[in-house]
Amino acid sequence: MNKKIIFFFFIFCTVFNTIKTYSQSNKMQWWQDGKFGLFLHWGLYSVGEWNGKPQKGNEHFMFYEKIPLATYAKIGEELSFKEYNADFWVKNAKDAGMKYVVITAKHHDGFAMYNSPSNDFNIVKKTAFARDPMPDLAKACKKYGLKLCFYYSLGRDWESKDANWARAGSKAGNDWDFPDTSKKDNNSYIEKKVKPQLKELLTQYGPIGIIWFDTPEGTTRAQSEGLRKFILAIQPNCIINARIGNGMGDYSVSEQKIESNAILKPWESCITMSGKWGFSKFDKNWKSPELLVRHLVEIVCKGGNLLLNVGPNNLGNLPELAISNLQEIGNWMKLNGEAIYGTTPFTTTSEYTISATMAKETMGQSNNDNTSKKINADLYFNKKGNNIYVFARSWDKPVITSAVLGQIKNIKNITLLENNKAVKWITENGILTIEIPKLANKTVPILVFKITR
Incomplete structure (x- = not known):
């Protein structure tokens, strides 16, 4: 190969990689700017109880109670979801300041919550509801300007006779209906169930913002790579989360926790609003609007997105406490959203943060939830352009004094920020002091100050 060919080959590769990188970052922009989404865990498990008692494992109760597939399928006979109103769901998300909706198209039970021509174990064929809810959801998302996104359980599927990632402690396969592991073929599961259903999700409802995979389990690198190519061949602008496995995702996920430090690479924290992912008639652990906004602020100031989960109930509606929480979050976001959307971490994330043991406990423990349930006065910072935003969370003093600022x-x-009125401030001896104006008490006592340079 002569030098000219080598030179032009090098130039081609450089340009190609630049275009590829730009395209990747460009398709992520709406997500990175949006910061806030609604997660919906909705399925047969939304019946909310089992034999009059809490389901063991809640949305995982088919596995924990080893319920035969035929018995589990009968749950659908009583689920008419008669109060389902996609417009109401999405309008509440919109009014709360959310920019995208992620709904469980198929959870670990293998049940499709949409019309799946490739597999009869779906909401159209197996429930009293007997129709596909996703066209209404797609229509509502388009109406209110939110991105429609689908959750899809990848490595766990308890309907499939083939899904069985052999791993100690794995909840991937159904070994009570299909105990003979020698007959299981994970490649067959990927080719005969996963890909056909992904194609349905990507072709039946218009543009899809994210395929939100869960539980990659033993998915091989070749399978992850193949699935990524498969998705992008259908919808090139679709974002894929890290749980496709093997480093093939566009962003990382922190489940029921908030990262300890700012992260500059794209990441998302998915957190439950109550004590469960799916609806439970026995769930009493609900986070307050103040705590939820505190979580949002902390996550955004650390460079992440918050995907806040609600479990629609057995009637197909959002629980009343979820609705009231979304309304209170929305009231705060209408005044302070400028400091959330399109922001990036400041050089210092926070000030006055204290040990969780010193703060006030606000709710009981929840399943698989490692987020703080405590309230204390502190400051968080982020920025956009030349502006710096200061979040005074649960602040209980007449002035803010900050060595960072x-x-x-x-x-x-x-x-x-909430009224765009100037406040009194002074910098002296390396300390910025901001005088807090007198305001009425609020459900969400988190003030935001905008520093213009």
Whole structure:
């Protein structure tokens, strides 16, 4: 190969990789700017009980109680979801300031919550509801300007006779209906169930923002790579989360926890609003609007997105406490959303944070939930352009004093974001002091100040 050919080959590769990188970052922009989404766990498990008692494992109760497939399928006979109203769901998400909706198209039980021509174990064929809810959801998302996204359980499927990632402690396969592991073929499961259903999801409902995989289990690198190519061949702008496995995703996921430090690579924290992912008639552990906004602020200031989960109930509606929480979050976001959307981490994330043991407990423990349930006064920071935003979370003093902000040069003015009115401030001896104006008590006592340079 002569030098000219080598030179032009090098130029081609450089340009190709630049275009590829730009295209990748460009398709992620709406997600990185949006910061806030609604997660919906909805399925047969939304019946909310089992034999009059809490389901063992809640949305996993088919596995934990070893319920035969035929018995589990009969749950659908009583689920008419008669109050299902996709427009109401999405409008509540929109009013809360959310930018995307992720719904469980297929959870670990293998049940499709949409019309799946490739597999009869679906909401159209096996429930009293007897129709596909996703066209209504797609229509509502388009109406209110939110991205429609689908959750899909990848490595766990308790309907499939082939899904069985052999791994100690794995909940991947159904070994009570299909005990002979020698007959199981995970490649067959991928080719005969996963790919046909992904194609249905990507071709039946218009543009899809994210395929949100869960539980990759033993998915091989070749399978993850093949699934990524399969998805992008149908919808090139679709984002794929990290749970496709083997480093093939576009962003990482932190489940029921908030990262300890700022992360500059795309990441998302998925957190339950109550104590469960799916609806339970016995679930009493609900986070307050104040706690939920505290979570949102902390996650965004650390460079992440919050995907906040609600489990629609056995009637197909959002629980009343979920609705009231979304409304209160929305009231706060209408005044302070500028400090959330399109922001990036500041050089310092927070100030005055204290040990969780010193703060006030606000709710009981929840399943698989490692987020703090405690309230304390602290400051968080982020930025957008030349502006710096200061979040005074649950602040209980008449002034803010900050050594972090005291290092900022060339401050032009500081305003309270909710009314855009200037506040009194002074920098002295390396400390910025901001005088807090007198305000009425709020359900969400988190003030935001905008520092303009």
